[in-house]
Amino acid sequence: MTKLSVNINKVATLRNSRGGNNPNVLQVALDCEKFGAQGITVHPRPDERHIRYQDVYDLKAAITTEFNIEGNCREKKFVDLVLANKPTQVTLVPDEQGQITSNHGWDTIANQSYLKEMSALFKDAGIRVSIFVDPDPKMVEAAASTGTDRIELYTEAYATNYYKNPAEAVQPYAEAAKLAHELGLGLNAGHDLDLHNLQYFRSQIPHLLEVSIGHALIADALYLGLEETIKRYRAQLS
Ligand SMILES: CC(=O)[C@@H](O)[C@H](O)COP(=O)(O)O
Numbered sequence: 001m002t003k004l005s006v007n008i009n010k011v012a013t014l015r016n017s018r019g020g021n022n023p024n025v026l027q028v029a030l031d032c033e034k035f036g037a038q039g040i041t042v043h044p045r046p047d048e049r050h051i052r053y054q055d056v057y058d059l060k061a062a063i064t065t066e067f068n069i070e071g072n073c074r075e076k077k078f079v080d081l082v083l084a085n086k087p088t089q090v091t092l093v094p095d096e097q098g099q100i101t102s103n104h105g106w107d108t109i110a111n112q113s114y115l116k117e118m119s120a121l122f123k124d125a126g127i128r129v130s131i132f133v134d135p136d137p138k139m140v141e142a143a144a145s146t147g148t149d150r151i152e153l154y155t156e157a158y159a160t161n162y163y164k165n166p167a168e169a170v171q172p173y174a175e176a177a178k179l180a181h182e183l184g185l186g187l188n189a190g191h192d193l194d195l196h197n198l199q200y201f202r203s204q205i206p207h208l209l210e211v212s213i214g215h216a217l218i219a220d221a222l223y224l225g226l227e228e229t230i231k232r233y234r235a236q237l238s
């Protein structure tokens with residue numbers, strides 16, 4: 001089974017745009033769970049433009065499904081936040097300063113010893129570790145040597161190329177997934193997955209444990225409502 005973790009960053013973006021508490025990020029997370037989400041994902045960024053550090057504490061105290069915190073572990077504040085909250089999973093993402101959104105995976109070769117150190121730090125604290133990577137066999141192989149539990153395949157290229165040629169778009173991901181499984185790594189995926197491209201991805205990728213989806217899912221909820229939206233994403237993963 002592939003679990004659906006709903007990324008609620010965009011709910012916080014909307015809330016922050018007016019300075020009050022509407023929509024209530026915590027309530028939305030609880031409702032996502034009630035409507036069938038099997039996890040909640042947040043990606044706090046140093047400027048707190050969407051998820052605030054306090055949100056993470058509030059969510060940790062209330063949610064009952066898997067909590068996945070994504071972010072840049074080169075930020076000490078991020079590392080402290082994760083260790084203080086002990087989520088189910090931390091996803092290490094190599095964000096640069098000022099990025100609009102995540103746009104590449106780790107170079108797991110160049111950062112091998114650093115990622116080893118970070119994986120050990122979080123695993124020793126009882127937190128499952130996932131490393132964000134592009135579907136490149138060399139990066140997957142080197143990720144396995146870091147001691148991480150899982151990798152998350154960065155799916156932006158798949159989502160873009162899906163419309164041109166689905167089979168070609170998914171091929172590097174299917175190969176990376178097979179290799180990850182052979183190397184004993186658990187497999188997650190995310191970025192720009194949506195109701196058009198998700199089912200095909202799921203059908204072609206073996207051993208896919210979790211997808212984290214935010215931008216498109218929250219946009220779909222404007223038209224379909226949150227409950228129906230989550231139902232449709234779950235249906236595509238079954
Ligand atoms: C790590 C990743 O794939 C990102 O998609 C992410 O978590 C979204 O971040 P933003 O919501 O800040 O664009």
Ligand SMILES: NCC(=O)COP(=O)(O)O
Binds near residue numbers: 215
């Ligand atoms: N890890 C990917 C994620 O959490 C959500 O990405 P997106 O659906 O907002 O592109």
